[in-house]
Amino acid sequence: MRTNRALRVLLAAAAVLLAGCGLQSGGSVPLPVGPGSIVADPALRGVPITVGSKDFTEQNILGFIIEFAMVAAGAEVRDLTDIQGSNSLRDAQLSGQIDIAYDYTGTGWVNYLGNETPVPDERAQFDAVRAADRAAHGIVWAAMAPMNNTxxxxxxxxxxxxxxxxxxxxxxxxxxxxxxxxxxxxxxxxxxxxxxxxxxxxxxxxxxxxxxxxxxxxxxxxxxxxxxxxxxxxxxxxxxxxxxxxxxxxLEDDRAFFPKYNAALVMRAEFADAHPEVARIMTPISRLLTNESITELNRQVDVEGREPEEVARDWMVAQGFVTKE
Structure with missing residues (x-):
């Protein structure tokens, strides 16, 4: 499986290079899944959706979770996970190369929106990012998870x-x-x-x-x-x-410097408005992404050496959202 993972990374890197030329690209979803509690939605049947993520374990897991949910819902999903760095993911999203990803509220508030002072409360930070990013860049934040990867x-x-x-x-x-x-x-x-x-x-x-x-x-x-x-x-x-x-x-952040980094779905407004079913389907998934659950999924990859797509798929199956095929 490590060979397959390396090939996927190379394909993703090539896709990002193509994206710089204004071309849409991406690979196929790495593992098949069937419907569970998520079933085919007529409004998403055949809709092309490109899913992105950054290039580290947690982000790849989160990207695959989106992909498996959207496959079960009937969409035509393309995999563009493993994009190098926050700014590259953001650029790919703004340019329309990807449709949806999980990102972090602290990254949005500080890095993308240029604020220096974080909002201490998690929900208030999410609300502030959501309002400012839609107004400034036409980007929608939705389905915030409890997990805070600060x-x-x-x-x-x-x-x-x-x-x-x-x-x-x-x-x-x-x-x-x-x-x-x-x-x-x-x-x-x-x-x-x-x-x-x-x-x-x-x-x-x-x-x-x-x-x-x-x-x-x-x-x-x-x-x-x-x-x-x-x-x-x-x-x-x-x-x-x-x-x-x-x-x-x-170490305790006793002066509360670090922002909250709750994971949330990020989509361009035209995509989110055209496909409200996406946020509806993903919201109950996000609710289960706690610090404890995502830390355990990360551990399975980084300590046990499992593939992130397998870990994401098995978690989705265990929660009943999808089934193995």
Missing amino acids: YAIATSRRTAERTGVRSLSDYAELLAADPAAAATCVGTEFSVRQDGYPGMARAYGIDNGRAQKRIVQDAVVYQATADADQCAFGSVAATDGRIPALDLVL
């Missing part, structure tokens, strides 16, 4: 016990006193996003120039932080399955 700084349990660092304020104090003791592995995107390290440093009075940051691929951060050989701390996504598997501890 950014966080993590450390190993033994490092937390040794240093006494339990919060980001503790981390800032340790860094000021001994920068080497607070060496931090930072993911590439987190290192430059204003809702990432630069903004966190401002909020907690961290001297960015003194901070010993090692910018690495996101996948490297978790094991490096657990081993504590390269880094005592690391930037993580709060719902990543490797956090419990590696016994990492999330």
